[in-house]
Amino acid sequence: MASTLLWASRMQADTSNPELHFEAGRTERRGAPGHPRLRRAGRFGARLATRTGKVILALIVLLIAARIALPYVVEHVLNERLARLEGYYGHIDDVDMALWRGAYRIEGLRIVKTGGEQPEPFFTTPEIDISVEWEALLDGKVVAEIVVVRPVLNFIVQGGGVQEQTGEENDWRATVDDLVPLTINRFVVRDGEVHYRDYGASPRVDLRADRMQVLARGLSNVRREGEDLPAHVHLESRVQRSGSLVTDVRLDPWQEQPTFDLDLRLRDLPARELNPMLRAYAGVDAEGGTTFLYSEIHAREGRFRGYVKPMAEGLSLFELGEEGDFFDVLGDAIMQLVAEVFENQGEDRLAIEVPVSGTFESPEVDPWAVVGSVLRNAFVEAIQHGLANPGDWTTAEEARAQRREEREQRREEARERRDEAQQQAQERREEAQERAEERREEARERREEAQQRAEERREEARERAEERREEG
Known part of the structure; x- marks a missing residue:
């Protein structure tokens, strides 16, 4: 009795205190030293107080500080290197880091010619994105991809008080190695201008x-046996x-001497668009017509061979009543006469195929081949549009790819024949099943008809028997 009281x-004393609460069949005071949250916080603080905890905390603080400072450090280093260019000075406005994808972005790159005031900078771009190719990284290769956005490149000829x-x-x-300390595998230009x-x-x-x-690809691919030109630029x-x-250029980036196959196609350029160049260098201007240019160059071991094929259709350099200086108009008339003489009358096409060869230091042009090309186009057969000898420019890689395509095509044809035979066999089986x-x-x-006739005969027999009974 005493224990119950x-x-x-x-x-009663416990329930009078609002700070006490019943939880899971027991009471405990919130904020008391034994509360689980305080116990966990205490254990975490105790761990941080250890030497290992202090080291981890210091590393975290250093990583955060390094992440904040890294863009400024990279920007400073890159600007220092760009300031030491030979004959040029470069500067970037900002660097942004994206460590989660292994990339950084250069903003506001500008390279100008030193030693004089140039009317146009040599190179500008608002953005260059440099990132690690994760697919190649998974294969054990550390290579980078570069994307250059809206670059402008200006080549200037010396003259008019402007230096070259x-x-x-x-x-x-x-310079690129300084800006990108990785091997470049893929290079992209978007909306560029030259x-x-x-x-x-x-x-x-x-x-x-x-x-x-x-788009340039394969710039750092592992060399494969027999693969002469592994890289491709389009x-x-x-x-x-x-x-x-x-x-399109196919090249070998490992060779010291230029090693490439190049083909170029320029189409549908109105001749009037070239008038500033025609007036400045030839003293004539075009009133109408369309120009084209085709070229193939094959380079190996410091030497090259190929051709350049310019052509114009419907070219007009002179019109009656044309205004201007007398000698300019006379020059246009003479050039128009020459063009009329040497153009192919059937196609209204003025064309020439210029073979080129030699070394890059000493290129060679055969003048007699040029003359022969002009005469052949004018009086024998019109030079045709397009690349002259595309078969001669097939690389070993393309030949292997072509053979692979042919094998795949043969396999596809065999699969089609097999599928057709299977389909015909299936159709024959279905037809046999339908006939069966x-x-x-x-x-x-027939059985149902026989049963029906037998039933009818039985019914007739029953009727006759019934009739006989009635009569008897």
Whole structure:
């Protein structure tokens, strides 16, 4: 009895205190030293207080600080290297890091010619994205992909108080190695622009290729036995705001001497778009017509061979009543006469195929071959559009690919024949099944007819027997 009263008094005291709560059949005070949250916090604090915990915490703080400082460090290093270019000065505005995808982005790159004030910078781009190719990384190769957005490249001829700007003074491969300390496997240009400017000519010349898209692949692939030209560069661009340029280059990036196969196709460029260049360098201008250009170059071991094939259709250099200086109009008339004489009358096409060969230091052109090409186009047979000898430019890799395609085509034809035979056999089986089913159906119908006739005879017999009974 005494113990029961003591227990009741304790329960009343406990319920009078609002800080006590019943949980899972027991009471405990929130905020008391034994609460699980406080126990976990205490254990975590105790771990941090150890030497290992302090080291881990310090590493975390260092990593966060390094991530914050890394873009500024990279920007400073790159600007220092760009400031040491031979004959040029470069600067970038900002660097952004994306460690989660192994990439960094260069913003506002600008390279200008030093030693004088140039009207146009040598190279500008608002953005270059450099990232690790994860697919290659999984194969054990550390290679990078570069994407250059809206770059502008300006080549300038010396004259008119402007110094030459061709980029030959600097080793740009070393510059790229400084900017990208990884082997480049894939290179992409989006919406690029290239200019050839001659400020000393009268009128000034500005040949431009814009809307340029470039895709270069296989620049660092592992060399395979018998694979002569493993890398491929494909370029598409608009020329003088109207013509269409397509260029494909297959090359070996490991060779010290240039080793490549190149084919180039420039189509549908109105001749009037070339008038600044024609006036400056030839003293004539075009009133109408369309120009084209085709070329194939094959380079091995420091030597090259190939051809350049310019052509024009419907070319008009002179019109009656044309205004201008007398000698300019006379020059246009003479050039129009020469063009009329040497164009193919059936096709209204003026064309020439110029064979080129030699070394890159000393190229050679056969003048008699040029003359023969002009005469053949004018009086024998018109030079045709397109690449002249595409079969001669097939690389070993392309030949193997062609053989693979042929084997695959033969296998596909065999599969088609096998499928056709299987389909015909299936159709024959289905037809046999249909005929057997028809025969079974006919047999069932005959049995049913026989049963029906027998039933009719039995019914007639019953009727006759019934009639006889009635009569008897």
